[in-house]
Amino acid sequence: MRFSLLFSFVIVVGLCSYKFSEAREPVCSKFAYEEQLLEKMIRTEIKVETMVNEFKKTEDNVISTLGDIKQTVADFTDMFADMRGNITDEMLKRGDEIKRREESFKTSFEETRKNLTSDIEAEKEKLFQLQGKLEQPPIAFYAHHLKDLVLDSTNEILIFEKTFTNEGTGYDTSTGLFTAPVRGLYQFDVHTCTLNDKYANPGLVLEGNIIAAHAHYGDAIHSCGSFGAIIRVRSGEKVWVKSTSSGSNRQLYQGYHWMNTFSGVLVSY
Structure with a gap:
């Protein structure tokens, strides 16, 4: 195209x-x-x-x-x-x-x-x-001088009515009870003396449970013995010393050279 x-x-x-x-x-x-x-x-x-x-x-x-x-x-x-x-x-x-x-x-x-x-x-x-x-203030006590020396009742609390030391005011001289102000690890020691020709069976008690005990006899002269324990105690729990047995031949003795004592100290929290 x-x-x-x-x-x-x-x-x-x-x-x-x-x-x-x-x-x-x-x-x-x-x-x-x-x-x-x-x-x-x-x-x-x-x-x-x-x-x-x-x-x-x-x-x-x-x-x-x-x-x-x-x-x-x-x-x-x-x-x-x-x-x-x-x-x-x-x-x-x-x-x-x-x-x-x-x-x-x-x-x-x-x-x-x-x-x-x-x-x-x-x-x-x-x-x-x-x-x-x-x-926290230091917690420690050192009590002495028993109110009653005759152990004529089982479970009788030994009341140490005088104190040299009571830091933290945990020990009560009227009841013989120590009440832990704070929880922690405590060390307790008990020292008792027995009248001659008499027996003693003291025990260390935590809230009704015996955690340490001792038995000694005064033969011709007065005799003393010591025992103790390191235990963990909760705040408010109570510790004391009592007689684990009783009788007419159960009696303690105290004097210038024979001192009955109960002590305790907070070791650590």
Whole structure:
């Protein structure tokens, strides 16, 4: 279609050119005129055909080039899509890794904070307890001089009615009972003397339970003996000394060189 239109256009242009130049050419015979006209038409057709071929080649080159460009663009598009996909996947992976590490760090930090807080609270509690211990007055007593020497009743409490020391006021001289002001480890000691030809069976008692005991006999002269215990006592618990047996031959003795004593001291909290 394009060739036919182009050929027609060339024919018309040729004819017009011929008419303009016809007046300048000398008048020849009818056959000479037709020969010249045919020759010009052939030359024109050859030129037109050459031009059409050139246009065709150019068109093919353009189409081929456009195809190459289109393919190149498609290749770049695919390559860019692949690169973008790879970059996106890598970014997502990196993002997930960063998020995982962040969560791990938060968890580790929170555990460390809790442990540190717990340790600090424990140390503070220890310090408070130590401060309380330092502020606590010393607890110790040393009592002597029995109120009653005759042991005529089993479970009779031996009341030491005088004290040399009563730090913390835990010992009661009217009852013979020591009441622990604070809980802790205490050491108690009992020393008693027996009249000659008499027996004694004193025992150390914690809240009704005998925790230490002793028996001794005064043969020809007065006799003394000692015993004791180290025990843990809770705050408010009571400790005392009692006779574990009774009878007419059970009697204690006291004098300048024969002193009956009951003592106790807080060793540690």
